Every structure is written in structure tokens, then in C-alpha cells.
Amino acid sequence: MKMTAAVTHEKGKLSIETVEIDATKASEVLVRIIASGVCHTDSAGMEQIIPVALPAIFGHEGVGIVEEVGIGVEGLKKGDRVILTFPSCGTCRFCVEGKPYACEHLNELFFNGTYKDGTKRVHQNGQDISSFFGQGAFAEYVIVDARNAVKVDVADEDLVYLCSLGCGVQTGAGSVLNRLKPEPGSSLVVFGCGGVGMAALMAAKIAGCSTIIGVDVVPSRLELALEVGATHVVNGKEVDAVQEIIRLTNGGANYSIECSGIPALTLQALSCLCRGGTCVVASVTGEAVVGIPIEPLLMNKSATLAGLTEGGANPQVFIPKLVQFYKEGKLPVDKLVKFYDFKDIEKAFHDSHAGVTIKPILRF
Ligand SMILES: NC(=O)c1ccc[n+]([C@@H]2O[C@H](COP(=O)([O-])OP(=O)(O)OC[C@H]3O[C@@H](n4cnc5c(N)ncnc54)[C@H](O)[C@@H]3O)[C@@H](O)[C@H]2O)c1
Numbered sequence: 489m490k491m492t493a494a495v496t497h498e499k500g501k502l503s504i505e506t507v508e509i510d511a512t513k514a515s516e517v518l519v520r521i522i523a524s525g526v527c528h529t530d531s532a533g534m535e536q537i538i539p540v541a542l543p544a545i546f547g548h549e550g551v552g553i554v555e556e557v558g559i560g561v562e563g564l565k566k567g568d569r570v571i572l573t574f575p576s577c578g579t580c581r582f583c584v585e586g587k588p589y590a591c592e593h594l595n596e597l598f599f600n601g602t603y604k605d606g607t608k609r610v611h612q613n614g615q616d617i618s619s620f621f622g623q624g625a626f627a628e629y630v631i632v633d634a635r636n637a638v639k640v641d642v643a644d645e646d647l648v649y650l651c652s653l654g655c656g657v658q659t660g661a662g663s664v665l666n667r668l669k670p671e672p673g674s675s676l677v678v679f680g681c682g683g684v685g686m687a688a689l690m691a692a693k694i695a696g697c698s699t700i701i702g703v704d705v706v707p708s709r710l711e712l713a714l715e716v717g718a719t720h721v722v723n724g725k726e727v728d729a730v731q732e733i734i735r736l737t738n739g740g741a742n743y744s745i746e747c748s749g750i751p752a753l754t755l756q757a758l759s760c761l762c763r764g765g766t767c768v769v770a771s772v773t774g775e776a777v778v779g780i781p782i783e784p785l786l787m788n789k790s791a792t793l794a795g796l797t798e799g800g801a802n803p804q805v806f807i808p809k810l811v812q813f814y815k816e817g818k819l820p821v822d823k824l825v826k827f828y829d830f831k832d833i834e835k836a837f838h839d840s841h842a843g844v845t846i847k848p849i850l851r852f
């Protein structure tokens with residue numbers, strides 16, 4: 489079938505073109521995309537910081553309507569509304585344990601542009617095109633493995649706001665609710681109040697943290713952070729963030745999450761902890777953080793530094809919970825969103841990089 493997609497042939501560029509998409513194979517579904525979020529990991533692929541084979545279709549926060557169901561798919565039918573999420577193999581030890589975020593095949597399924605059988609589903613003039621995250625949602629249609637399509641009971645006018653539940657929001661909220669599991673009354677700090685960080689702030693409020701601190705350098709983001717869950721905000725450009733957090737928490741925070749992607753902030757996120765605290769790195773920094781003083785910051789303080797993919801989520805379980813939080817008004821992700829027509833995809837990327845828009849969403 490012919491469809492329109494934003495295709496990247498050369499590093500850093502994309503253009504809207506006509507391509508050919510296959511029929512579904514076993515265990516796959518064809519989904520008509522109604523909206524697609526722009527995540528920073530798309531830029532990392534497009535800029536070849538992550539070396540995805542080109543040509544490629546990026547986009548991994550699609551939502552839409554199931555159009556066709558492959559052999560062996562259970563639990564999904566034509567017409568179902570779905571939030572698409574990250575791929576996992578379903579058969580490795582970690583997938584079987586319900587930890588698809590730690591799938592042994594994660595790197596190849598996220599970044600090779602191929603599906604589980606090693607082949608691609610989109611073509612143009614006889615050439616295969618990569619689908620980022622086994623999805624490639626900057627397109628009218630996608631084929632995904634049924635594991636990556638989460639059926640939700642949401643009207644289309646709400647569904648378009650929920651794209652980033654598939655990646656960015658799942659990452660931020662999951663870091664809190666699945667990994668840190670903060671006790672009510674504890675303190676939690678979020679470094680970087682973008683899409684991932686804002687979701688972490690919302691989740692900290694849901695978890696009942698009593699001191700929730702958002703750190704950023706953009707005043708408008710700090711204002712929004714206070715609206716969505718932060719009890720305090722710190723402008724890292726104006727004050728020494730670590731000293732300020734230690735002051736606000738009377739000696740250091742129980743938990744911190746690095747969501748800025750700035751390597752040096754991992755050190756701050758570790759330094760602001762109290763004894764026994766835990767820091768989760770949720771961002772993709774692309775650079776090594778050197779000079780972490782292991783003894784004073786980790787060993788002596790009995791502190792933990794952890795990494796986490798996709799918020800430690802099992803999406804088929806976690807995304808419906810997030811949808812419920814949204815319906816109850818506890819996860820106001822609509823406040824992060826600005827809509828763009830699909831044809832304005834370059835502007836959406838530009839506004840995301842410029843810090844103008846937290847979560848650009850393309851509409852089809
Ligand atoms: N672990 C995962 O599975 C996963 C999933 C999705 C995204 N990510 C990564 O998470 C990171 C955050 O994504 P996002 O979409 O929220 O990005 P974003 O750009 O929207 O957010 C980053 C925020 O950091 C702030 N910032 C910049 N410099 C700062 C400083 N010196 N001090 C404090 N704040 C500063 C920016 O103003 C911005 O608000 C990215 O690295 C992205 O690639 C990881």
C-alpha cells in the first residue's frame with residue numbers, strides 16, 4: 489500500500505515522500521497514525537548520534553487506529569485505539585520475567601530499523617527503509633509487533649494528547665513509580681523539566697512525596713513545573729543547585745532523577761542526595777560522565793546510582809495505569825503539548841530544540 493511518510497535519507501534531514509508499506513506478518517498489526525510525538529531520541533537517530541541505518545522513518549510515539557491484524561494476534565481487532573510503545577522480543581529471559589525494558593534484543597529492535605525477523609516493512613523504489621523503534625511513526629501508517637500496541641479506551645480527541653505515554657512520559661513517570669517507588673513524605677528532585685522530567689514531577693506528586701523539586705534553566709519551564717507537581721523549583725543558572733537542594737531538604741534529597749541529558753548534571757543529581765539516597769539516570773547523554781567521586785558520593789553515603797530504560801515499564805500494564813491517571817486529572821500531560829500539522833514536522837523539531845515547545849505532536 490502507498491502512504492506518505494517523512495523519510496530521512498541523509499543525516500539531519502527529512503522530506504515528506506510517498507513510500508510503500510507491506511501487509512502485516514504474523515503477530516503484527518497495521519495502525520493508521522492519527523498523531524505522533526517528537527522525542528529527543530528521534531533527533532539522536534536522525535543526527536546519527538545513534539547510528540540508525542538510513543534511509544529511515546523516525547517517530548516512536550505514535551497513536552492511532554488498528555486497521556489490519558496479522559495471523560496469531562490476540563486481544564486486538566480492527567478499529568481498536570492504540571498507544572504505540574517501544575519494542576521487545578517477548579521471549580528472552582527478561583521479557584518473560586515481565587521486564588521488556590531490559591530485553592536482551594533492545595538495542596537491535598530500537599535502533600536497527602528492522603523487525604524481529606530482521607527484515608523491514610517499508611520500501612521505496614526497491615530500497616528498504618528503516619522503521620525506528622520497530623515503529624517509524626512519522627508516517628500515515630505503521631506496522632508494529634502486537635506487543636508494542638497498547639489498546640486503550642480513550643476518545644480520539646483525548647488520544648492525540650497521549651502520544652508520549654508510549655515513551656517520554658512512560659520514562660519519567662516510570663522512573664518514579666516503577667523504580668524509585670518513593671515513600672509518602674519523601675523528597676525527590678528532577679533535573680531537567682522537559683517532557684520526561686515533567687512526567688517525573690507529576691508521578692512524584694501521585695506517589696505522595698512531600699518535597700518535589702524541579703531544576704531547569706528556563707523560567708517558563710520552572711513555572712509549569714510548579715503547576716504540574718513541583719513544590720519548589722531551582723534555576724540552575726542562577727544558584728548552586730546542589731546547595732539549594734540540600735537547604736530545601738534539610739540535608740539532602742531521598743531521590744533524584746537526571747532527565748536533562750547534560751552529562752555534568754548526573755554528578756549534581758548524585759551530590760544532592762542524602763545518605764542512602766538513590767539517583768536514576770533516565771536521560772541519553774551520549775557522553776561519559778567522568779570524575780564521580782565514588783567514595784564520598786556513593787560508598788560512604790550508601791547511595792545508589794542507577795540507569796533505567798523506558799521507566800522500567802511493562803507497557804501493557806503501565807500505559808493503561810497512566811491513562812487512568814490522566815483521566816483522573818493526576819497526569820496533566822495535555823499541558824506539555826503543542827500540535828503541528830504533519831507537513832510542519834521541521835518546525836516541530838525546531839521548536840523542540842529551541843525550547844519553545846516541550847512536547848510537539850504531529851497531527852495527520
Ligand atoms: N531512558 C529512556 O528510555 C528515555 C526515553 C525518552 C527520552 N529519553 C531521554 O531523556 C532526556 C530528556 O528528554 P526530554 O524529551 O524531556 O528532553 P527536553 O529537552 O524536553 O528536556 C531537557 C530539559 O533540560 C533542561 N536543561 C538544560 N540544561 C540544563 C541545566 N544546566 N540544568 C537544568 N536543566 C537543564 C532544558 O531546559 C529542558 O527543559 C533526553 O536525553 C532523551 O533522549 C530517555
Ligand SMILES: [Zn+2]
Nearest residue numbers: 577580583591
Ligand atoms: Zn526480550
Ligand SMILES: [Zn+2]
Nearest residue numbers: 527529655656
Ligand atoms: Zn523516546
